[in-house]
Amino acid sequence: MKANYGYHDGSGDFFITIDSNLCTGCVECISSCPADVLEMITDDYDDVVAAVKDEHRKKIKYSCAECKPVDEQPPLPCVAACEPGAITHSW
Amino acid sequence: MTTEYWRWKEYNWKNPDIDWKDAKNITVGVDVGSVSSQAVIMTDGELYAYSNMRTGSDSPESAENALDWALKDTGMTLDNILYAVGTGYGRVNVPFADRAITEIACHGRGANFMYGPTVRTILDMGGQDCKVIQVDEKGKVQEFLMNDKCAAGTGRGMEVFADLLEIPIEDIGELSFQVDEEPEPVSSTCVIFAKTEATGLLRQGWPKNDVLAAYCSAMALRVVALIERVGVEEDFAITGGIAKNAGVVKRLTGYLNLEALQPKHDTQIAGALGGALFAQTLAVKEGKVPS
Ligand code: SF4
Ligand code: SF4
Numbered sequence: 001m002k003a004n005y006g007y008h009d010g011s012g013d014f015f016i017t018i019d020s021n022l023c024t025g026c027v028e029c030i031s032s033c034p035a036d037v038l039e040m041i042t043d044d045y046d047d048v049v050a051a052v053k054d055e056h057r058k059k060i061k062y063s064c065a066e067c068k069p070v071d072e073q074p075p076l077p078c079v080a081a082c083e084p085g086a087i088t089h090s091w
Numbered sequence: 092m093t094t095e096y097w098r099w100k101e102y103n104w105k106n107p108d109i110d111w112k113d114a115k116n117i118t119v120g121v122d123v124g125s126v127s128s129q130a131v132i133m134t135d136g137e138l139y140a141y142s143n144m145r146t147g148s149d150s151p152e153s154a155e156n157a158l159d160w161a162l163k164d165t166g167m168t169l170d171n172i173l174y175a176v177g178t179g180y181g182r183v184n185v186p187f188a189d190r191a192i193t194e195i196a197c198h199g200r201g202a203n204f205m206y207g208p209t210v211r212t213i214l215d216m217g218g219q220d221c222k223v224i225q226v227d228e229k230g231k232v233q234e235f236l237m238n239d240k241c242a243a244g245t246g247r248g249m250e251v252f253a254d255l256l257e258i259p260i261e262d263i264g265e266l267s268f269q270v271d272e273e274p275e276p277v278s279s280t281c282v283i284f285a286k287t288e289a290t291g292l293l294r295q296g297w298p299k300n301d302v303l304a305a306y307c308s309a310m311a312l313r314v315v316a317l318i319e320r321v322g323v324e325e326d327f328a329i330t331g332g333i334a335k336n337a338g339v340v341k342r343l344t345g346y347l348n349l350e351a352l353q354p355k356h357d358t359q360i361a362g363a364l365g366g367a368l369f370a371q372t373l374a375v376k377e378g379k380v381p382s
Contacts, residue, residue, distance in 0.1 A: 004236035008317055015236065015320065044196035045231070058239070090320070 001043070005052035006060045006090070014061040015090040016052050016078075022086035023049040032081035037063050050086070061091070103160045104357075105140035111167055114139075116380045118174045118373075119161070120201075120366020121154045122194065123181030126218025126246050127332065129363040130157040132167070133371055138204075140165055141360050146218075150181030157363075158187070174374035176366035180219075192369050194362045195224060195235045201365030202328055203230025206352045211324040214314065214343075215361065216333035218246040221314060223321045230365070236321050246332040248285075249339075252306055255286055256299050267303040267338035274301045276309035285309060307338035314339075315346045327351050334358035 006015035016037075025048045030038050037060070041051045056063040067076050068091075079087050111117060114134035121130045124146060131141040142160035146153045154177065162168065169187055177185030178197040185191070194217075202213045208228040215222040220239035226232055253260040274297075277288045289302050310333075329351045333339050335358065344351050356364070374380050 001232050002234035004234070004321065007238050008313075008320065013320060044192050 001045070001047075003043075003051065004090075005057050007058060011061075013090045016060060016064075017088045017090070018050050018052070019086045019088075020045075020047050020049040022084045023047075023082075024084055024086075025049060026083070028081040028083070029078040029087060032077040034066060034077065035063050038078060064089075101142075101144045101160075103140065103142040103163055105161075105165055106138060109134055109137060109139050111139055111165065111171070116371055116374055117167070117172050118176070118367050118370030119158060119172050120176045120178060120197065120363040120368070120370055121157055121185050121188065122179040122197065122360075122362035122366060123150050123154050123157070123177065123185060124179045124194075124218045124362070125220075126250075127359060128153045128157040128179070128181075129360045130154075130161040131360050131363040131367040132161055132165075132172070133364075133367040136371060138356065138364070141357070141363065143357060143359050146181070150184035151186045153181065154185040154187075173379045174370040174377070176370040176373070178362050178366040189370070190373060192366060195222060195237065196232055197362045197365030197369065198222065198330060199224050199226040199232040199235075199365065200230040200368045201361035201363070202226065202330055203228075204364060204368055205330075205354055205356055205358075205361060206326065206328045209326045210328045210352060212318070212321075212327045213361075214318060214327070214329045214331075216245060216314065216329065216331040216339070218332065221245055221317060223318050225321060225324065230368075234321055236317060238317055248310065249333065249336065251286060252289070252303070255289060256293075256302065258299065258303070261335075263303055263307070264335075264337035264339070264341075266300050267307045268341075269300045270298070270304045273308070274305045276312055277305045303338065307336070308342045311339050311342035311346060314343055318347065323347060323349070325349060328354070330354075330358045330361035332359055 001020045004015045004017050037056045039053050111134050119132050128146045129143045132139045140161045175188045177188035177191045178194050182191040198215050213224045222237045225234040277285050292302050
């Protein structure tokens with residue numbers, strides 16, 4: 001299952017997508033994230049997978065701002081940490 | 092008393108062809124949403140009864156009211172129910188629930204029952220959020236997106252408009268087509284700004300129906316942007332309160348250039364129905380159904 005967490009507003013699309021079919025539950029992304037955006041959940045189909053915390057979903061653009069400077073963008077820690085490539089960002 | 096234009100009718104329904112006393116597996120799904128709450132009772136995999144009510148200020152009480160109303164005149168009580176699933180925004184506050192399941196998974200499963208196994212993309216326009224869900228032939232969620240940041244494209248947004256224009260909410264869809272020429276959508280996607288914009292248009296002498304048309308198409312366009320992020324695969328179905336508003340639905344399917352499936356039941360019960368279906372499976376799995 002691909003879960004899109006975030007929102008769409010006048011300034012654009014801000015979604016973090018986590019693919020539970022790829023996520024192995026290794027928790028690497030959780031420890032890599034400087035803003036404590038991610039957590040592990042047991043989803044409705046009983047898979048233990050990474051997810052964006054509820055309190056960050058409506059302000060994800062700001063929560064992730066530190067990792068996304070406007071000029072040169074370094075690789076995102078969460079994306080780099082995820083070996084199976086389960087995490088993608090829309091912006 | 093002032094007229095409450097936003098108020099829609101609460102009601103319940105039961106299947107006259109079913110005698111629940113013959114049933115082995117009786118379950119309930121309760122969806123406590125931000126605006127409305129539904130309870131759906133299933134007997135041996137069939138839809139037996141349901142209710143649709145406004146959510147009060149207290150989630151546990153709203154859940155109980157919805158259940159009581161669905162049980163009304165059936166002779167059934169909570170004791171006859173083997174398994175209860177709570178879903179929706181207030182899902183963890185359903186006092187009699189055996190398990191809470193997210194509305195995403197419940198809507199997927201409910202829509203699969205309501206529209207059949209060919210449904211692949213479900214758009215749910217609820218009271219305060221808007222979801223796009225892709226499911227497989229079993230109703231299992233493959234991808235989802237939920238937007239609950241603002242009220243545009245939601246029931247609450249529509250209620251604000253019904254009140255502003257003093258038009259009963261059920262009439263909005265039809266009236267929005269009674270225009271000489273389809274106006275440009277209002278430019279604001281935020282309900283608060285759209286309301287201000289609409290007030291301005293009324294002051295400029297726009298007929299109410301034109302303002303409604305401009306608002307319905309703005310809502311439709313906004314939702315199209317969300318759907319396109321996930322992608323739409325047919326068959327396509329719309330659930331939630333707004334599914335009843337042709338003013339939004341027809342414009343939306345027009346923009347997407349596809350048809351939405353016709354529902355067999357009230358589109359607002361999809362979440363609770365999915366909950367009752369999960370409960371049917373869980374009751375068997377946990378050995379609660381007598382053999
Ligand atoms: S981009 Fe940075 S802040 Fe955002 S989730 Fe990834 S690691 Fe965390
Ligand atoms: S790093 Fe990737 S695989 Fe590991 S828990 Fe996070 S999302 Fe899942």
